[in-house]
Amino acid sequence: MTSYTHQTAPTQFVEANGTRFAYRRFGNPQGVPIVLNQHFRGTLDYWDPAVTDGLAKTREVILFDNAGIASSSGEVPPSIPQMGANAIAFIRALGLSKVDVLGFSIGGMVAQEIALQAPDLVRKLTEIFAGSYDPPEHLWLAVHFSPSAASRAAGLAFLERKHRRTDRDSEVSEDAAARQREAIGAYIAGGESVQGHLKDLRLPTLIVQGSNDVIIPTMNSYVLQQKLPNAQLIVYPDANHGSFYQYPDLFVKHATLFLDV
Amino acid sequence: MTSYTHQTAPTQFVEANGTRFAYRRFGNPQGVPIVLNQHFRGTLDYWDPAVTDGLAKTREVILFDNAGIASSSGEVPPSIPQMGANAIAFIRALGLSKVDVLGFSIGGMVAQEIALQAPDLVRKLTEIFAGSYDPPEHLWLAVHFSPSAASRAAGLAFLERKHRRTDRDSEVSEDAAARQREAIGAYIAGGESVQGHLKDLRLPTLIVQGSNDVIIPTMNSYVLQQKLPNAQLIVYPDANHGSFYQYPDLFVKHATLFLDV
Numbered sequence: 001m002t003s004y005t006h007q008t009a010p011t012q013f014v015e016a017n018g019t020r021f022a023y024r025r026f027g028n029p030q031g032v033p034i035v036l037n038q039h040f041r042g043t044l045d046y047w048d049p050a051v052t053d054g055l056a057k058t059r060e061v062i063l064f065d066n067a068g069i070a071s072s073s074g075e076v077p078p079s080i081p082q083m084g085a086n087a088i089a090f091i092r093a094l095g096l097s098k099v100d101v102l103g104f105s106i107g108g109m110v111a112q113e114i115a116l117q118a119p120d121l122v123r124k125l126t127e128i129f130a131g132s133y134d135p136p137e138h139l140w141l142a143v144h145f146s147p148s149a150a151s152r153a154a155g156l157a158f159l160e161r162k163h164r165r166t167d168r169d170s171e172v173s174e175d176a177a178a179r180q181r182e183a184i185g186a187y188i189a190g191g192e193s194v195q196g197h198l199k200d201l202r203l204p205t206l207i208v209q210g211s212n213d214v215i216i217p218t219m220n221s222y223v224l225q226q227k228l229p230n231a232q233l234i235v236y237p238d239a240n241h242g243s244f245y246q247y248p249d250l251f252v253k254h255a256t257l258f259l260d261v
Numbered sequence: 262m263t264s265y266t267h268q269t270a271p272t273q274f275v276e277a278n279g280t281r282f283a284y285r286r287f288g289n290p291q292g293v294p295i296v297l298n299q300h301f302r303g304t305l306d307y308w309d310p311a312v313t314d315g316l317a318k319t320r321e322v323i324l325f326d327n328a329g330i331a332s333s334s335g336e337v338p339p340s341i342p343q344m345g346a347n348a349i350a351f352i353r354a355l356g357l358s359k360v361d362v363l364g365f366s367i368g369g370m371v372a373q374e375i376a377l378q379a380p381d382l383v384r385k386l387t388e389i390f391a392g393s394y395d396p397p398e399h400l401w402l403a404v405h406f407s408p409s410a411a412s413r414a415a416g417l418a419f420l421e422r423k424h425r426r427t428d429r430d431s432e433v434s435e436d437a438a439a440r441q442r443e444a445i446g447a448y449i450a451g452g453e454s455v456q457g458h459l460k461d462l463r464l465p466t467l468i469v470q471g472s473n474d475v476i477i478p479t480m481n482s483y484v485l486q487q488k489l490p491n492a493q494l495i496v497y498p499d500a501n502h503g504s505f506y507q508y509p510d511l512f513v514k515h516a517t518l519f520l521d522v
Binding site: 204205211218219222225226228229230231232233234235236237238249250253254257261 | 490
């Protein structure tokens with residue numbers, strides 16, 4: 001369909017549920033497309049091009065701003081399940097009936113909701129436990145990478161890749177960020193949480209985390225693997241919240257294996 | 262060097278430290294060979310041909326009976342460190358100065374010892390937590406696989422692959438098995454254990470385990486990953502002690518990625 005890449009894919013828009021969703025779509029138009037759900041305060045431009053272009057070699061990659069985020073209209077809803085419902089509306093508005101879903105940190109919570117609310121829509125789930133933090137960029141480095149020289153060098157390379165694109169998405173507004181925080185708080189407080197329904201998520205799931213995550217304890221991924229009926233867990237060494245940005249080539253190979261087998 | 266496979270590789274012998282070691286060597290004679298360390302009561306014929314032939318596509322695979330096991334002469338020593346020393350003597354007797362080492366269950370403990378005692382000899386370490394149990398075969402099924410239909414079918418397929426070779430190794434004697442038990446007991450009791458030295462094992466390590474291991478708790482692999490400075494952990498879903506026999510193709514791809522990157 002396209003020969004677009006992370007750098008060249010134009011920002012497009014689609015209407016659903018009263019929201020005008022901003023998205024970019026690129027890659028090999030074969031098989032099942034993969035929809036990426038971004039972390040707290042992240043936008044279309046916060047993904048690692050080494051990861052998105054790597055995945056795009058073997059499938060279509062769809063990045064989007066959920067409702068109220070950056071270039072999308074609407075408001076950030078106060079709960080993760082509503083974020084999941086918005087994501088489902090977006091995916092269906094593209095005319096897709098079967099997708100793979102990847103979620104990064106808060107995006108992983110949203111990804112679980114998508115699979116739970118629309119089980120027929122989702123083939124395989126990939127969850128990456130890595131959160132995010134407020135800028136400035138040195139804080140991203142501290143959160144996504146470990147203090148070792150190797151991890152820090154990988155972090156600087158990620159920042160260089162991330163900033164290469166000039167036609168950039170807008171940032172997340174303070175109001176939207178506050179609403180994201182509220183939704184995360186409600187999620188952690190329980191009640192509406194997906195935690196009680198993990199055993200119902202029978203689809204193949206890949207969980208990826210760094211060995212020493214300062215935002216979400218690495219143990220969280222272990223417990224999640226134990227609770228999900230069909231989950232594979234990969235923990236990368238010497239890695240923090242941004243493990244898949246630290247090992248983008250290896251992650252792409254692991255994810256491609258998971259998606260293809 | 263050869264076009265031998267798991268099924269056709271002849272059993273060869275080499276002398277070292279007064280022991281006549283039985284081994285088989287086959288595969289692509291490029292790069293660094295990988296030496297496989299077997300589990301409690303296992304012999305040359307207990308490996309899964311889907312795994313060994315899979316690894317052999319991209320490197321040489323060396324299977325051996327450690328001292329006192331099956332077709333090798335000598336006595337099983339009463340400790341894991343001595344088993345490691347015997348394995349090192351065997352590897353050096355083949356004229357090799359750099360190998361990758363894979364260990365399965367008790368073989369994983371031996372593999373750690375090899376890396377600890379001969380750090381220059383070992384490039385990368387792969388540990389699979391899966392133990393073993395006494396025959397009959399249905400017990401292997403119960404231990405290596407989970408009760409699900411998919412896991413049981415994979416278990417039956419493994420048994421069929423394992424029994425295909427007709428020119429078979431002898432079994433482990435009752436005396437040797439008793440000595441293996443003694444070494445495992447000493448290892449668990451501590452004292453000589455490698456546990457205190459895990460932080461010194463700085464080589465790249467891959468740990469693989471099933472999600473629900475009845476012999477060695479799956480949590481063990483998580484703790485090991487956290488203690489080793491440079492370890493990647495992969496946990497397979499719906500799997501027991503024989504996770505890499507349940508997903509042999511996926512394991513071969515994961516192990517090959519780990520060994521090649």
